[in-house]
Amino acid sequence: MKKVLVLGGGFAGVETAIYLRKQDIAVTLVSDRDYFYIYPTSIWIATGGVTREDVSVPLDKLAMNHGFELIVDSVVRVEAKAKE
Numbered sequence: 001m002k003k004v005l006v007l008g009g010g011f012a013g014v015e016t017a018i019y020l021r022k023q024d025i026a027v028t029l030v031s032d033r034d035y036f037y038i039y040p041t042s043i044w045i046a047t048g049g050v051t052r053e054d055v056s057v058p059l060d061k062l063a064m065n066h067g068f069e070l071i072v073d074s075v076v077r078v079e080a081k082a083k084e
């Protein structure tokens with residue numbers, strides 16, 4: 001099975017991980033946040049209408065539902081040739 005490492009747990013990373021899992025590709029997603037943050041609705045945090053938790057989705061739930069592995073940590077360096 002092909003394996004893909006996805007860096008970042010925002011819209012782009014999460015959508016990529018879900019899309020690749022639907023192609024039966026093994027996915028590991030690395031994000032320095034343990035939650036997916038919905039920016040458009042964040043404007044209501046400033047007005048006190050919602051909390052950060054209200055406009056976030058835990059990444060571990062998304063990982064479990066869509067079958068990708070999750071690593072919560074910072075990416076500090078990419079070694080393309082070594083695939084690390």
Ligand SMILES: Cc1cc2nc3c(=O)[nH]c(=O)nc-3n(C[C@H](O)[C@H](O)[C@H](O)COP(=O)(O)OP(=O)(O)OC[C@H]3O[C@@H](n4cnc5c(N)ncnc54)[C@H](O)[C@@H]3O)c2cc1C
Pocket residue numbers: 007008009010011012013030031032033035039040041042043073074075076
């Ligand atoms: C207030 C606001 C409202 C918006 N409204 C809209 C809208 O209505 N419609 C629309 O289409 N777009 C909207 N956007 C823009 C949209 O949110 C962005 O285009 C989108 O979030 C970009 O997605 P992304 O995955 O590339 O980046 P991000 O969503 O920024 O995700 C990046 C991810 O990578 C992680 N990360 C970063 N550095 C590291 C590292 N070194 N190691 C590990 N993880 C790392 C972060 O924690 C994050 O999870 C809005 C943005 C804002 C700020």
